[in-house]
Amino acid sequence: MADASPTSIETNAGKKLPPGMVLGPDGKPCKICTAFRYMKPPQGGQNQERKQKQGENAKIAAAMAAAAPGSGNTPDPDVRPEYCPPDVEILGRSTWAFLHTTAAYYPDRPSPTQRANMLNLLYALPVLYPCSHCASHLGEEMKVHPPDVSGRTALSRWLCERHNEVNERLGKERFDCAKTDERWKDGPSDGSCD
Template sequence: HLGNATAKAELGRSTWKLLHTMMSRYPEQPTADERTALDQFIHLLSRLYPCGECAEHFQKLLKLYPPQTSSRIAASQWACAVHNKVNERLGKLIFDCSDIEAKYPCGCESVE
């Protein structure tokens, strides 16, 4: 069904955008509490993600590739690699993960 496929793709694009942008702003030196928060966020997302087929596959991916929370670079490279695993499964192109943080500006720099 085309309508469903379009909605699923739109949900996916929005979710990836949020995830990669979050990673690009994640602390370079996170506290233990921040590390726990990110790990829990990802695992809860994999349980609550509204596309059931996607959620199921994402949970399996998380078992193989647990979220990396030790630094901004580790987290953003992890998210890029996991997104590439999904790309691979869906027959999409593999994304270049170098300089990933610069590709996801958040527009949230403080203004004086």
């Protein structure tokens, strides 16, 4: 299964989908595998230029309205309202926050039960994670790099490396794994998060 990428794809039924929309294992558009900004239908034909212009004008109007004193209720068409179900990015961000934070507070010397519970949690992800192509990539990664649950530092490092694998695949920068405690437990030394 391909990652969300800016090329048009077709469903099994030959229907054209928006660029970046990802298909699920059933061959249908997979909302939880796709970033919200790719969920809109493709725009084309004679109306494309007009719609683009309208979109630009709407963004400018929204920015102006947002900047006006006492306002703030103008919805940004590219931002999903908070009451909507998560997309692949919100789900990913939330899951990484949970996993990295859990690793940051994992014991230095975990008991056999704690290790077993952590392994259960991690091995459940490739089975249960709702974004199916994310889950299957992670499963393949975990076959090559089994989780190290021997202690807090090793687990944080292992998780950082798995996250970096996703970052690289998505064309994002690698994170410096020496900084996982600063990011997920202690905050920066300037005290700005204290």
